[in-house]
Each structure stands twice: as structure tokens, then as C-alpha cells.
Amino acid sequence: MSSPTLKxxxxxMRHEADGIVSVEFRPASPEVDFPAFEAGSHIDLHLPNGLVRSYSLCNPASDRQRYVVGVLNDKKSRGGSRYVHQQLRVGSTIEISHPRNNFALQEGAERSVLMSGGIGVTPIWCMLQRLSALGRPVEMIYCARNRKEAAFIDAITALAADKGIPITWHFDQEKNAPPNLVQMLEGKGAASHYYCCGPTPMLDSFEKSCEQLGYANAHIERFAAVEVAAPAATETYVVECAKSGKSVEVPPGKSILDSLIEAGLNPDHSCKEGVCGACETVVLEAGEIEHHDGILTKLERQSNKTMMICVSRCKRGPLVLDI
Known part of the structure; x- marks a missing residue:
């Protein structure tokens, strides 16, 4: 079944930067609160054009009467961000998912270092507000191509000035170079927790930099699943569903999720792109899984305890799922 939704x-809707708008949602019934959420959470927008897209919440996690997301008008949009920018209007009512969190903030960390790139500022801004409200040690590194494309600058600057939070700004066009993440992160301590959200090259560089510096507490959130070359040849394989007792064949070119739905099962799902986490399924037994999601860490993939059945496949059987 698809995830339960909220009206x-x-x-x-507010212009935040070149190509970026924030959208504030309120409960369709004013007497009802939205479900509580944690910093780092996202929601899925079930758009009237039939698409489902995930966006990070960027308002304070204490809010119960509003959810705010930031949406970049992506030039490579497949219809989601384009719809938000061109057709979504104030007064519209849409279905949204309950908040989910694949980018959890460790609120009790000795110190937190928050890094964002471009539209990746949305969950980072939420985290900054939360840690500030808790009085926890935190600093932020904000990267963007230029100031015009950097959302929430005024609000971040005001909060930082009020709370004495160190902010490092890096704008590529002013520096005539991309950020050197090793230099930016060096000396900030192995006990700190490091968070980064931004474009894929930045996230890859962040992970490598943290590994080089010996920082084990590194956390990232991707807006797109990791691109992995498709295998040269694939074969039909069988998924054993422990709860239902069904055996379901998954042919080449079809996802486990779609195959299960065709077999009459109703696994939870939403984005079908490996980035929202709704279809994460417990793996009871597996030979070799080919992970294609943008959520699980390297260690989580190696453990093969769960998989995103909308994009990941079984490379070598058996595969027994808790469905």
C-alpha cells in the first residue's frame, strides 16, 4: 500500500533565492495539528500531476501547525519541481505524507558541524534551528555558487548573530573555486558529528574528506539515488515473502516492488526512486543484494539487513523478505 497521507x-509560497521557493503547508482542517517531526525529516508531496516527490522540512521542529519545504526549480526536472514552481498556488489542497527521517540529528553530540551545498541547505537549516534552540554547540558551513542562489541567508545570518553561532560562507563565483572540504573541516575534532546535504559531487567529496581526516561521525543526505551502472545481463529471480507465504518472480527490467504489487501484495512505498525510505524492507535471508538507493550507508549495505525494494535487486539468491 502507498504510505498514508495528510490533507x-x-x-x-515565498521566493527565497534565484530558482528557489519555499512552500508553507497548513493542516486542511485548522483544528488538527500536523504530526510531530525531527530535524532532518522530509515529506512527500503527492502532486496533482500524479508525481510524488520528497522534500526536506526546513521550519523549526517544534512547529505543529505548519510544514515548510524549499523547492529548487531544477533544470533537469521530470515534472516535480516544475509543477511546484509553475502550477502550485496558494489556496491549493494536496496530499502529503507523514514525515520520515533518514538524516537523523544526534542532538546530544559534543559538537555538530553542519555543511550545505545549494538547495541542500533545507534540512541543514532545520538542524541549525533545532540545535540553537537546545543550546548545543554547533557551527555551519554554507556553500553555493553565488549569493543570489543561496536560500535563507538573511534568516541564518540573523540567528547566528543572535546566538553567536560561527558561520563559514563559500560562494564559488566569489572564490573562483569550489570549496576545499578538507581545509574547511580540518581541526574540528573527531568527536564532533558532521552533516552534509548537497549535490552528489559535494557529498562524495565530503565522505572522502571525513574519511581522510578520521571523522567517523559523518552523515549525509542525498536528493537522488546513487547512479550505478546496470549489470550487463540480468535473470529472473524469485523473492520469498515470509509473512504472506508467496513466492514472486522478478523479471529483468522490473523492480521487486512492482512485481510484488502485481502479485497482489501491498508493500509500503512512495517515491519509487530510492530516496524517500518508505519501501525499506527487512531482509531475512539474502545471497547478494545490489543496492541502488540513496539512503543506506556503506556499512548498512554490507550488512544486507534491509533494502529499498523500489530500486535494489537480488544479484544472487536466495532472497527472503519480511513481507
């Missing part, structure tokens, strides 16, 4: 009213 939400588009209350406000």
Missing part, C-alpha cells in the same frame, strides 16, 4: 493547504 494539506498551501498557505504561503
Amino acid at each position: 494539506a493547504l498551501v498557505h504561503t
Whole structure:
């Protein structure tokens, strides 16, 4: 089954930077609160054009009467961000998912270092507000191509000035170079927790930099699943479903999720792109899994305890799922 949804009213849409708008949702029934959420959470927008897209929440996690997301008008949009920018209007009512969190903030960390790139500022801004409210030690590194494309600058600057939070700004066009992440992160301590959200090259560089510096507490969130070359040849394989007792064949070119749905099962799902986490399924037994999601860490993939059945496949059987 698809994830349960909430009815939400588009209350406000605001220009935040070149190509970026924030959308504030309120409960369609004013007497009802939205479910609570944690910093780092995202929601899925079930858009009227039939698409489902995930966006990080960027308002304070204490809010119960509003959810705010930031949406970049992506030039490579397949219809999601384009719809938000061109057709979504204040007063519209749409379905949204309950918040989910694949980018959890360790609120009790000795110190937190938050790094964002471009639209990746959305969950980082939420984290900054949360840690500030808790009075926890935190600093932020904000990277963007230029100031015009950097969202929430004024709000971040004001909060930092009020709370004495160190902020490092890096704008590629002003520095005539991309950020050197090793230099930016060096000397900040192995006990700190490091968070980064941004474009894929930045995330890859962040992971390598943290590994080089010996920082084990590194956390990332991707807006797109990791691109992995498809295998040269694939074969039909069988998924054993422990709860239902069904055996389901998965042919080449078809996902486990779609195969299970065709077999009459109703696994939870949403984005079908490996980035929202709704279809994460417990693996009871597996030979070799080919992970294609943008959520699980390297260690989590190696453990083969769960998989995103919308994009990941079984490379070598058996495969027994808790479905």
C-alpha cells in the first residue's frame, strides 16, 4: 500500500533565492495539528500531476501547525519541481505524507558541524534551528555558487548573530573555486558529528574528506539515488515473502516492488526512486543484494539487513523478505 497521507493547504509560497521557493503547508482542517517531526525529516508531496516527490522540512521542529519545504526549480526536472514552481498556488489542497527521517540529528553530540551545498541547505537549516534552540554547540558551513542562489541567508545570518553561532560562507563565483572540504573541516575534532546535504559531487567529496581526516561521525543526505551502472545481463529471480507465504518472480527490467504489487501484495512505498525510505524492507535471508538507493550507508549495505525494494535487486539468491 502507498504510505498514508495528510490533507494539506498551501498557505504561503515565498521566493527565497534565484530558482528557489519555499512552500508553507497548513493542516486542511485548522483544528488538527500536523504530526510531530525531527530535524532532518522530509515529506512527500503527492502532486496533482500524479508525481510524488520528497522534500526536506526546513521550519523549526517544534512547529505543529505548519510544514515548510524549499523547492529548487531544477533544470533537469521530470515534472516535480516544475509543477511546484509553475502550477502550485496558494489556496491549493494536496496530499502529503507523514514525515520520515533518514538524516537523523544526534542532538546530544559534543559538537555538530553542519555543511550545505545549494538547495541542500533545507534540512541543514532545520538542524541549525533545532540545535540553537537546545543550546548545543554547533557551527555551519554554507556553500553555493553565488549569493543570489543561496536560500535563507538573511534568516541564518540573523540567528547566528543572535546566538553567536560561527558561520563559514563559500560562494564559488566569489572564490573562483569550489570549496576545499578538507581545509574547511580540518581541526574540528573527531568527536564532533558532521552533516552534509548537497549535490552528489559535494557529498562524495565530503565522505572522502571525513574519511581522510578520521571523522567517523559523518552523515549525509542525498536528493537522488546513487547512479550505478546496470549489470550487463540480468535473470529472473524469485523473492520469498515470509509473512504472506508467496513466492514472486522478478523479471529483468522490473523492480521487486512492482512485481510484488502485481502479485497482489501491498508493500509500503512512495517515491519509487530510492530516496524517500518508505519501501525499506527487512531482509531475512539474502545471497547478494545490489543496492541502488540513496539512503543506506556503506556499512548498512554490507550488512544486507534491509533494502529499498523500489530500486535494489537480488544479484544472487536466495532472497527472503519480511513481507
